Amino acid sequence: MSRNLVTAGVAAALFAGCSFEPEQPVLEHEPNAKAIAENVDLANSPTAQDQLAGALEMLFGTPEHPGYMRLESWIEEEYDPNQGSWNLSDEEFDALKASNRAAFAKQIAAIEAGDLDAVARPRYAPDLWRRYEALVAEAPDDLNATYADTEGTWRDELVYLFEGYYPSLTATAEFYRQQCNHCHGPSGGGDGSTAPYLNPRPRDYRPGIFKFTALANKARPRHGDLMRILEEGIYMTAMPSFRRFSDAQLHGLADYVELLAKRGETEILLALDYAADEGFGGLEKVQETYEFVLDRWEKAADNVIVYDGEVPAATPERLAAGQRLFLGAEGEGANCVSCHGPTGIGDGPSAREVDPETGLERYVKDEWGNEIRPRNLARGIYRFGRRPIDLYRRIYAGINGTPMPEHFGMQIIEADGSKRALDEDDIWNLVHYVRSLGERPLEVARHDTSGNEEHAEGH
Template identity: 35%
Template sequence: MSLILVTGCSKSGLESSFVYSDRTLSLVSEAQTGFKESPGVKKLVDERFGDPQNLRAWQKLPIDFGGFTGTVESFPEGGAAIKEVTLAFESEDLIPEELSLVQFVNGSCSGQVASVLRWDAASRTATLSNALPETPAPGDIVSIGAGDNLKMGRGLYQRHCSHCHGTSGDGNGPTAQYLYPRPRDYRHGVFKFTTTNDQAKVSRDDLTRVLRQGIPGTYMPSFLLLADNEIHSLVEYVRFLAIRGEFERKVVNELSSDYSLTAMTNRVKGGESRSDIISELKTFMADDLPGYVNDIGDELAESWSTANDEEALVAPSIPRIPDSPESRRRGRELYLSKTLNCADCHGIYGRGDGPQTTIYEKNPVTNELYPEPGLHDVWDNVNQPRVLTQGIFRGGRRPYDLFCRLHAGIKGTRMPSFKSVPHEDIWHVVNYVLSIPFEVEPGASGQASTDAAAE
């Protein structure tokens, strides 16, 4: 496992910490903390992601942590104490003019962070403040400027985002309880408004667009005044928090069915002894869990990487159908049809008052009814279907944005994907939805809807 320690993250003196999920805390204590030979969930997460003061860059992940790497080329021979190292880089453009820290990524000095007393860029030689505890080998990888993007993103996130989204990205910052809708909890790895297909993660471009434009109709503001590199570092830090949360969630999934507090209680009631169950857990964590953890890392790396591929984008097969009364009428027919059945949630006239808003749904995790009627998302929040008569579209109001909402659905919510619907029909529905605030019926005299007129 290749990790880089990102040092110097906290400059304010105000320390913060990541919190573990409720699902982690629902496990028996041994599953949380592990055994001497086998780390538990908490250590598995901390080893790969660190804490806000000392973040860790898990090199397997497709995150632009910042900085770049070089290799050890040579060092003086004949002395036991190594205080001078010559480095090699892929190109001359990467040779830094100044150098204050060198971090060894692998080899006998893996994890060591060495302060540089003097740096000669011409010879690429670093004189270290203190001797290395071990002798590195030529070819050992070193990291320069490790985690610069992550450090910048962390600082910006704490300043602009954590009061709503929380330090851990759990959507539970100090102001969250006063907001509706609640701030996004990143830890599922799910983001609602994307231009990627229904099975893909959010892309960097999607997160960048949300940061620049905000989310209309919510408390999520625009950060248009931030510089491009600041937006980029924030995007990478949000992705870091999301992957951290998703990693924790997936590891817990491997343990919860047999080793949660509830499972332990039920198994003991069924005649098993606690000591036998813990012995079984110890064997599982030593023999099986490491393989699952490695697979989880590979899966996360692939899914978050491919989300940025062109193949993951929603791509209409035909250009937008020209907006016309005929197109809008066809869109309304589809809106009311059994195929799309949009009115079941959004209401016959798009007022967000469809019959689905009055039913009691079952929680898919507990299999029990929610205490309140309405449509629930994966974060267990009640979602009001969009009131289309207001013309406020949280994921953007470009025709393409609405096409994406229909084609890919809204991830984490009851808004389904209609990817099997012909693209021509999706464009007709887009034209109709965009017209709803201005016409009672498509192609009518132009009389404004009741909601639009009231505004």
């Protein structure tokens, strides 16, 4: 008797379980402790900190419902950054449609065959599924009927739903929690649970500084720069290529990272501006800061570094010129040697400094406060692209947030005493010389790495 009861109980539990779908808890945004600590007034005022959090929620939403606050001018222009595809050009959108067709091939084939029961729920697109279910609920039996006031049929509309899918920020935030959160943290602070064990540490988006862009003038990254990181990964770091996910999902992630970065920047600026007597300066000031941050990102595209012409060949003359620049000390050359060392393995004297607190020598720190080692150029491993143009951009504009400076226009004195600024040709010479350092077989490179491997190296 008791056995039957137990059996029935277990069976009931099993059936109940089958329809059961546990939720992922949503972690709230965390305040930027470092930025708050830097402003004594703010650090001493929990009320102000709450106000700051409230302002940020107003401007950027919560992790559960992220979204930009729409300015009045935007509403007039019917511009809405929360409609994901705002970033894409027509060509990009066509490419996205092609990628969606591949990603949802099974669903689209089922719809085209008229077999709606066979349309499987895609795993990472909850918003798409909701919209699809809502549409299907209204759909007539005959999918060839004309849809609303369009020219197409219901079938076309259902296919288009999949084809033109671009994830909402809310759906992406959920995706971010699954794939990115454990390193980059809920607010993009680079402080997830896995983060402490990684070298280099995951990027903290909040200062809005991104190392790897194709841009000069320390500009904020473009959507395409973030997409490239998602697609290619950052080689020999814990950031892998995420190309396994569809283009739509990556676009969504790039948008969400952008939102987190803008949110972080606004937070830092507001925290900086806070004063005990004036507060945050009122809603107007907050909105001004918001617009300032957004505007800075808008302008990114003006800064792309493109070399006008063919990439010059690596002639012996260029290599020799590159070597002179590489080895030349400050004022005489590009002074690469001071950090990267004479053989390029990253053992130059300026790479290290005395820690003012401990009095011990250590590698210099980057803007995020992590020790950073100059790249070992002899390994031939470049974190973000090994094309000559990638190195050209690194040398031309420097690496944001690190001691690697901008070299274009750097003043040097030639042997004959004449002054000049480094130009594009000089940078190509350096590129070719640097590439020649990494071209040696790995075995050779290995044997002269004496004591220089990347300890807390930057990228």
